[in-house]
Amino acid sequence: MSRFAFLSFILALTVGFVQIYWHAKDQYSPVDSYQVEIKKLKEQVEREQLAFVTQAEAQREFRQDVAALMPEVLRGVTEKAIDYPRRNLASVVTSGRSDKLQEMMASTLFESGKSLFRSGDYERANKLFAKVIDRYGYVKQSIEAHFLMIEGQYQLGDLEGVSRSVAKMVELFPESELTGFALLRLGQVFEHKERYAEAVDLYRTVLRSFPYRSVASQAERNLRDMEP
């Protein structure tokens, strides 16, 4: 056998063994498959990091674009700054026509409430009176709405509600005749709760503070009824 043939045989044998070795390693060794898996995961992480960096850059670029536009936007702020108080004022100050419309709506609600009150449906009536007070507190029906709501609360036995509403009425309309009547109703609430001394004080206060004959005579009658 020549030397070339021998060398070739040895090399062919080596290549064969190497091939067999690689094939066997692929087939039976789990290390390679893990390494492949690790490599894939690393590549995935790299790609995810790249996507994140790219997104962050897009945001930074957008921020610079916005910064470049800001002076133009800020130049328009002066006019807008004037416009805003103007709009704000317009939202508060309403036209005469709008006032009349609101009065009409308040009147409709109040009349509906009064109708329910007359029919004895105090609960629904009070909801409507509360709406009139909350939405249209400045209309002329507001005092009556307060008074009728107190009456409704009294009829429903909501004595705490009566106390709260009377206090509010005294605060808002201290000189109204209806406030005097409401205070008399509060006196009756005190009588119910057997707080007679407070009731007497209240009737005397009404007698002193309210110059209306009807209120005064009612206060006197209530005081007389309390005498033993």
Added chain:
Amino acid sequence: MGHRLLLITTFLLASAIEVQVRASDQAALVQEPIHCIKTTGDCSIKAKVDKQKIDLSKGDLVLGRGTIVYRDQAEVAHLVSGFVTLSTDGELTLQSEFAKIGCASECVVLVEKRATYVRVTTVRGEARVYPKGESGALHLPQGYSMRVGQVLPNGKADTEIPQAAQYGPTFKKWWSSYAGEKEAFLKSALEFREACRMAVEAGSALHLDLAHRYIASVEDERRDAEEARRRQAAEQEKMRRLFRQMNHLEEP
């Protein structure tokens, strides 16, 4: 016979080695989505080694190691970070956070993106730099370099005056992102060096002129001050003489 067998076996071994080398070459770029370079639409690319060339329809980009670029839906290339050589005949532009970079005609531009600025250096032709907030383009001739920073409160990017490029550092960076033949690179580098030299000379002449003007202005100021002092002394002397005359005093 044996000789042939030896050759065949050697060929087989060499082929196996080449397959291994090619496999390692494929990992030179990270792409998201995977293999997106050849498709259209969004594509983020990161170069893991130097001299990674990306052919785009309007020109090509060569990325340095660690450089990240992305291509958007409109096929516009954006430089996120790192160092890029932009070669185009005028149509390709490279967008960055602070400025857009393009060319009027055929040119080669080196663009380096950092966190707070982007540096543009023209190595061939003439670059057009569009800083954010500026309506027009700034012309950057061969051998010049400029820096564009973040947008300032006036709505315009902080733009530096173009100045002569530094040949040494630029040469090294350019080579790290040069994908052509070495001979062609050396030829271009020589041209660039000449352009840098001329830019430096132009800058020097400008600075010399400015220095001369400054010296002349200082000379003028000194002469004016001397004249004023002389006039003031003469005035004082005149007053002293008048005072002596009025009080019948003798000259000292």
